[in-house]
Amino acid sequence: ANYWDEAPTIAPWIVGEYDAIANKLVATPHFGSARVVVRDTTADSNIVFDPDNGVGALGDLAAGTYILTVTVDGTDNYSALEYSGIFRVSVPETELIKRGLPWWGTVIIVLGALGIAAGILIILHVRGVFKMTSAKALDDYKLEQTQKVVAAAVHASKLDAERKAEAEAREREMEEQKAKAEATAVEAEEVSEAAAALDAAPETVTELDTSAAAGEQAAQAEAETAAAETPKPKKSGAKKTSSTSKAKSGAATAKAKSGTATAKAKSGAKKPAEATDGAGEKTDGDAAEKPVAVEKKPAAKKKPSPKKM
Numbered sequence: 001a002n003y004w005d006e007a008p009t010i011a012p013w014i015v016g017e018y019d020a021i022a023n024k025l026v027a028t029p030h031f032g033s034a035r036v037v038v039r040d041t042t043a044d045s046n047i048v049f050d051p052d053n054g055v056g057a058l059g060d061l062a063a064g065t066y067i068l069t070v071t072v073d074g075t076d077n078y079s080a081l082e083y084s085g086i087f088r089v090s091v092p093e094t095e096l097i098k099r100g101l102p103w104w105g106t107v108i109i110v111l112g113a114l115g116i117a118a119g120i121l122i123i124l125h126v127r128g129v130f131k132m133t134s135a136k137a138l139d140d141y142k143l144e145q146t147q148k149v150v151a152a153a154v155h156a157s158k159l160d161a162e163r164k165a166e167a168e169a170r171e172r173e174m175e176e177q178k179a180k181a182e183a184t185a186v187e188a189e190e191v192s193e194a195a196a197a198l199d200a201a202p203e204t205v206t207e208l209d210t211s212a213a214a215g216e217q218a219a220q221a222e223a224e225t226a227a228a229e230t231p232k233p234k235k236s237g238a239k240k241t242s243s244t245s246k247a248k249s250g251a252a253t254a255k256a257k258s259g260t261a262t263a264k265a266k267s268g269a270k271k272p273a274e275a276t277d278g279a280g281e282k283t284d285g286d287a288a289e290k291p292v293a294v295e296k297k298p299a300a301k302k303k304p305s306p307k308k309m
Contacts, residue, residue, distance in 0.1 A: 002078035018059040031078035
């Protein structure tokens with residue numbers, strides 16, 4: 001029996017790029033010697049490479065497809081071997097571009113592409129995809145425009161609300177400032193009235209005290225006058241009692257007049273003072289003693305301190 005230690009192989013290459021090492025033909029039988037022949041794929045099967053007969057060289061092969069045949073003749077000691085395979089020598093890509101396709105190949109490709117496109121369009125039309133796509137596109141466009149309008153309206157509404165809020169804030173601030181100003185004016189007026197009342201109080205007290213003193217002096221003077229005019233009692237105790245009663249009555253009348261004058265001065269009444277005589281009867285105010293006028297000294301006015309707001 002016989003077999004291959006290394007089965008016949010050869011790596012393909014590109015025209016003009018053959019490498020004796022990279023593209024080396026390998027065929028090693030276990031027994032015997034291998035004979036290599038390369039033929040083209042034409043109808044004549046021409047031998048293009050036969051190293052035993054010195055035909056051709058692998059590096060000179062043109063682009064195309066070739067048949068590699070390797071045989072080992074058999075003997076009485078081992079059997080024969082035979083291998084047949086195909087390898088290819090390619091054309092560079094630049095060469096393919098330069099050559100281009102034949103006109104009929106271009107026509108076939110174009111027609112095929114057009115036929116495929118037409119078939120796809122027909123199928124889509126039959127299934128109503130175009131209508132659906134058109135309607136969907138229109139709906140999408142309407143939806144997009146609606147969203148834009150809504151967004152613009154929302155934005156405008158927000159701006160309007162912000163402007164209204166700012167206006168209301170300014171109005172509230174103005175009202176607060178106005179209220180503060182009015183409160184300040186009222187407080188200032190109250191402080192002014194209180195200061196005027198404080199300024200007038202000492203004068204009123206002084207006037208009342210002066211009027212009371214004058215009334216007491218007038219009553220004392222009248223009592224002394226009445227006592228001086230009363231005749232001295234001689235024998236009768238009744239007459240002495242009458243004179244004493246008259247003196248006491250005059251003193252009481254004077255005190256009543258003084259008290260009335262003081263009360264009227266305190267109450268600020270405008271009517272003339274009424275007094276009573278010793279019998280308790282009322283007399284005209286003209287008969288009463290008028291209080292002595294005392295010069296008024298204006299008290300120093302105190303300036304009110306403004307309240308802090």
